[in-house]
Amino acid sequence: MLFADLSLVDEFQTELDEIKVNQAKLHARQLVILNQLERAGVSSRSGARTMAEWTATRLDIPAGTAKELVAAANRLGRDPWLFDELAAGRLSLERAMATVRLEATEAPMSVVDKSFELELAAVSRLTHKYRRMNRHDERRVFADRHFVIQPSLDESRWRMWGELPGKDGRIVDQALSERADEMRQLPGGGHFTQGQRQADALVGMAQDSLSRSHGGVDSAGGPEGVVFVDLDLANGSGGELGAEVEYGPRVGPNTLEELLCSGSVQLVGLQDGKPAIASGNTRTIPPAVRRFVAWRDGGCSVAGCHSRYRLQPHHIRHRANGGDHDPENLATLCWFHHHVAVHGAGFRLTDEGPPSCRQLIAPQRYRGPPEG
Ligand SMILES: [Zn+2]
Ligand SMILES: [Zn+2]
Known part of the structure; x- marks a missing residue:
């Protein structure tokens, strides 16, 4: 106006x-x-x-x-x-x-x-x-400290929040930030947000703590055991099967593939809610093959990656797609490239080139529609 x-x-x-x-x-x-x-x-x-x-x-x-x-x-x-x-x-x-x-x-x-x-x-x-800050204020802030971690009903995701006194908060913030900075950038200039990298950092820190308290044994992706797969659902889903880890969180196909990479999981197929088939030792990578692949690759297989943090075997062709334990189908990956980049973000490891110098391909480059 x-x-x-x-x-x-x-x-x-x-x-x-x-x-x-x-x-x-x-x-x-x-x-x-x-x-x-x-x-x-x-x-x-x-x-x-x-x-x-x-x-x-x-x-x-x-x-x-x-x-x-x-x-x-x-x-x-x-x-x-x-x-x-x-x-x-x-x-x-x-x-x-x-x-x-x-x-x-x-x-x-x-x-x-x-x-x-x-x-x-x-x-x-x-x-x-x-x-x-006087002594009284300080006591109140200290008494108010808390941390809550809470799963959703089906445990497919967890939320967490809380409050810490100033100095303690700074310690956690600094540790998470330093750890997040160690997380490599993705190939092709891609990168995760600071929030995503801090979330990965927190999981890494928790894993380190668990493996320290379990005598340094790396369980590659958390506690494992038996994975139940609903065969009625799996048969109609074209391999996109969701599974339930025994007494654990409900997991999707990405996590299942990662669990199968570690080779320390038994699969039980359920029909009408009852066990129908169980995977035997074939699911486990033979120890000799595992050692050979680790020796052959000498570290993470991704070109340019020098990380030796939580090295894990990965099946280039996924187990669910018929990939086997042949050394040709196996590659060693660090935790970041295995857990975060491949099974988390959907990057794919190529099977071309020498075993210790593989490339990662961004998901959109092989999933996108063909250009016409
Ligand atoms: Zn894998
Ligand atoms: Zn790596």
């Missing part, structure tokens, strides 16, 4: 300024009254638990706003200069409260004086900077 008459804009601006002044004056009056009513014990007489609760109901405002108002009534009552500025309409209530909070820190008076030239957001940053 365009004003034909520019003097109308000036008029509106002047009116806004007047409203601001009046609002401040009304707030000052409101605070005086709240203070008096609190002293008279109005909240307990009317059945409210606190003065803030009474104020929220009486003024029909959110609980947080009411709490701020009551706090302002208490604090500004003890600061005559700030109160007078508010009552004269020279400061807004928000500015007066921001100043009270800054004064309550150990900020020098010169900083408080200068804060009147700053925006409100900058004043609250200053307040955080000067706020000293």
